[in-house]
Amino acid sequence: MAGIGLKAAVDAAIRAHGRETFPHECCGALVGREGVVHEAFALANTTEEGPRRRFLVRPDDYRVAEERARETGLDLLGFYHSHPDHPARPSQYDLDHAWPSFSYVIVSVMAGEDKELTSWRLNDDRAAFAEESVEARL
Amino acid sequence: MATKIMIPTPLRPFTDKLDAVDIDGATVGELLQNLTTKYAGLKQHLYAADGKLRSFVNVYVNDDDIRYLQKDLTPVKAGDTVSIIPSVAGGAPATAEALPQLSGDEIRRYSRHLIMPEVGVDGQRQLKAAKVLCIGAGGLGSPAAMYLAAAGVGTIGIVDFDVVDFSNLQRQLLHGTPDVGRPKLDSAKDRLNALNPNVHIETYDTALSSENALRLFEPYDVILDGTDNFPTRYLVNDACVLAGKPNAYGSIFRFEGQASVFGTKDGPCYRCLYPEPPPPGLVPSCAEGGVFGVLPGIIGVIQATETIKLVLGIGEPLIGRFLIYDALRMRFRELKLRKDADCPVCGTHPTVKKLIDYEQFCGVAPHQVAEAAAKTGGTGPGTDALTSRELQAELDRGDTVVILDVREPQEYQINRIPGSTLIPLGDLPKRYVELDPNANIVSQCKSGMRSAKAQEFLRSKGFTKVRNLTGGILGWIDQVDPSQPKY
Numbered sequence A: 001m002a003g004i005g006l007k008a009a010v011d012a013a014i015r016a017h018g019r020e021t022f023p024h025e026c027c028g029a030l031v032g033r034e035g036v037v038h039e040a041f042a043l044a045n046t047t048e049e050g051p052r053r054r055f056l057v058r059p060d061d062y063r064v065a066e067e068r069a070r071e072t073g074l075d076l077l078g079f080y081h082s083h084p085d086h087p088a089r090p091s092q093y094d095l096d097h098a099w100p101s102f103s104y105v106i107v108s109v110m111a112g113e114d115k116e117l118t119s120w121r122l123n124d125d126r127a128a129f130a131e132e133s134v135e136a137r138l
Numbered sequence B: 001m002a003t004k005i006m007i008p009t010p011l012r013p014f015t016d017k018l019d020a021v022d023i024d025g026a027t028v029g030e031l032l033q034n035l036t037t038k039y040a041g042l043k044q045h046l047y048a049a050d051g052k053l054r055s056f057v058n059v060y061v062n063d064d065d066i067r068y069l070q071k072d073l074t075p076v077k078a079g080d081t082v083s084i085i086p087s088v089a090g091g092a093p094a095t096a097e098a099l100p101q102l103s104g105d106e107i108r109r110y111s112r113h114l115i116m117p118e119v120g121v122d123g124q125r126q127l128k129a130a131k132v133l134c135i136g137a138g139g140l141g142s143p144a145a146m147y148l149a150a151a152g153v154g155t156i157g158i159v160d161f162d163v164v165d166f167s168n169l170q171r172q173l174l175h176g177t178p179d180v181g182r183p184k185l186d187s188a189k190d191r192l193n194a195l196n197p198n199v200h201i202e203t204y205d206t207a208l209s210s211e212n213a214l215r216l217f218e219p220y221d222v223i224l225d226g227t228d229n230f231p232t233r234y235l236v237n238d239a240c241v242l243a244g245k246p247n248a249y250g251s252i253f254r255f256e257g258q259a260s261v262f263g264t265k266d267g268p269c270y271r272c273l274y275p276e277p278p279p280p281g282l283v284p285s286c287a288e289g290g291v292f293g294v295l296p297g298i299i300g301v302i303q304a305t306e307t308i309k310l311v312l313g314i315g316e317p318l319i320g321r322f323l324i325y326d327a328l329r330m331r332f333r334e335l336k337l338r339k340d341a342d343c344p345v346c347g348t349h350p351t352v353k354k355l356i357d358y359e360q361f362c363g364v365a366p367h368q369v370a371e372a373a374a375k376t377g378g379t380g381p382g383t384d385a386l387t388s389r390e391l392q393a394e395l396d397r398g399d400t401v402v403i404l405d406v407r408e409p410q411e412y413q414i415n416r417i418p419g420s421t422l423i424p425l426g427d428l429p430k431r432y433v434e435l436d437p438n439a440n441i442v443s444q445c446k447s448g449m450r451s452a453k454a455q456e457f458l459r460s461k462g463f464t465k466v467r468n469l470t471g472g473i474l475g476w477i478d479q480v481d482p483s484q485p486k487y
Helices: A008-021 A059-071 A092-096 B009-014 B028-038 B040-046 B094-098 B104-109 B120-129 B141-151 B184-195 B213-217 B230-243 B295-312 B365-376 B388-397 B409-414 B425-434 B449-460 B472-479
Strands: A003-007 A027-033 A036-043 A055-057 A075-084 A103-110 A113-122 A129-137 B002-006 B020-024 B057-061 B081-086 B088-090 B131-135 B155-159 B200-204 B222-225 B247-253 B256-262 B321-326 B331-336 B402-405 B441-444 B466-469
Touching: A003 A008, A003 A103, A008 A027, A008 A036, A008 A075, A008 A103, A008 A113, A008 A129, A027 A055, A027 A059, A036 A059, A055 A059, A059 A075, A059 B081, A092 B088, A103 A129, B002 B028, B009 B040, B020 B028, B028 B040, B028 B057, B120 B295, B131 B141, B141 B155, B141 B184, B141 B222, B141 B295, B155 B184, B184 B200, B213 B230, B222 B230, B222 B295, B230 B247, B230 B256, B247 B295, B256 B295, B295 B321, B388 B472, B425 B449, B441 B449, B441 B472, B449 B466, B466 B472
Parallel strands: A003 A036, A003 A129, A075 A103, B002 B081, B131 B155, B131 B222, B155 B200, B222 B247, B402 B441, B441 B466
Antiparallel strands: A027 A036, A027 A075, A055 B088, A103 A113, A113 A129, B002 B020, B057 B081, B247 B256, B256 B321, B321 B331
């Protein structure tokens, strides 16, 4: 199983963002280098389908995220979002909307408390996600 | 002639790690066709099985989305830059997987919802999965529960312990004339099942209390407060905050109604607005002050609207906003409400961490003693009072008694004790001088509460012989003169 490294501050920022927007989903970009995330870059959840169960990063915000990575000399490694009152497992909707080669970090927020945090990558045939290990990095 | 196509990060593994490639083509469609021919790995990520671009793939010519140009047929010319820009979407499983399916009957029934993107099939399934608890099946609970049932809220709970009275029918549309005398829960269940047999109605034949509130709230997503008294209103508020459930609040009095959404995570609660209840008796109940029959129709439907919006997660909920409706002037006003950091329940350092005794908190315990006394026909402890039978006996003996009726003139028109003097409680401070401070006065109202206040007031003004008629005019009708109508 391939893995992704999260700096301690990144792990804490994702969890705090999930608690803050509960019961709605939060979302943001993962910016880093060589499989280690240096920054969780919070983005607005702009979904119009009900933010309790959906998140959407629009093209303009996606460009902001790419620009953020470029200006800090890093790469866009993926995105994170929260699952309020649901386990940190990707949904069919997550799979249907996934981009290849990105890491998708999901944090479960149960009754306002952050719980499990997992990371996933889309298989080459788009048929499923494969879980990747999440490692704490300094 | 080649056009530059910008490749986003996740697709670069398929373009030999290039962030920009030069491709030939006269339209966007041709460019993408040639792009996916050259880099075959891209195709399944850009196109769905039906050959259309995936919904989360956005293609821009310079700064314009081709959806708003000519889509695939958008022409490209020398110097243009075409960019593939991701939308990133996802979400928790509830909508797609865990929610109940709709039957064919339900799809026909909810078709006007289903064709609106804000609701749609997923939203209707969310409604079907939703559980809403209505506190009370009265004026507010009636229209709210009826619209929730019609809209397809899958589980509706109702807490009530009352039976249908004739005086309810002017506004409580869950109950009809043949239902008078039946438990409200029975008529409510019949009415809601007739409206929509697909919804499940749970009934709780009990008074909401500090002992049972948290247990009753537990399975529900939204609590709809249709109560008519302060102890229960504070109880519902505190229990919602403690249980983390939103409270679709409404209240009505005479011609004015109020609505808001309390108890959400970042929003204020009822106590942020009113930390303490008003002094007992200051605000009359609907039974004392009356209520415009159509008023709960408006307010209850606003509560149902907010409940459905909360379930669907659409629109701007009435959180941090306090809506005031004046039916006579036909005006809505809106007050901004802030979450109070010092709020005893939802503030940063709450002092109320479990449910308390709300009767005591609202100072209504003495009222209940008086009521209990009225029911048994005796006199309340520590108050100088008499019953209607005792009053009748004194009148028969020929005693000189001034019967002071402190109700409103409209009430006096309905029924009265012969020979009584009408001075409404609110007028008493400026009109008590009309009375002889040494007279033998019996203070009387509808059931004995307002007259107890009048008694207290007159004593404070030096009146020596003031007694309160327990049970008020209603007791008089029961014990002495059944020919008069009750209200």
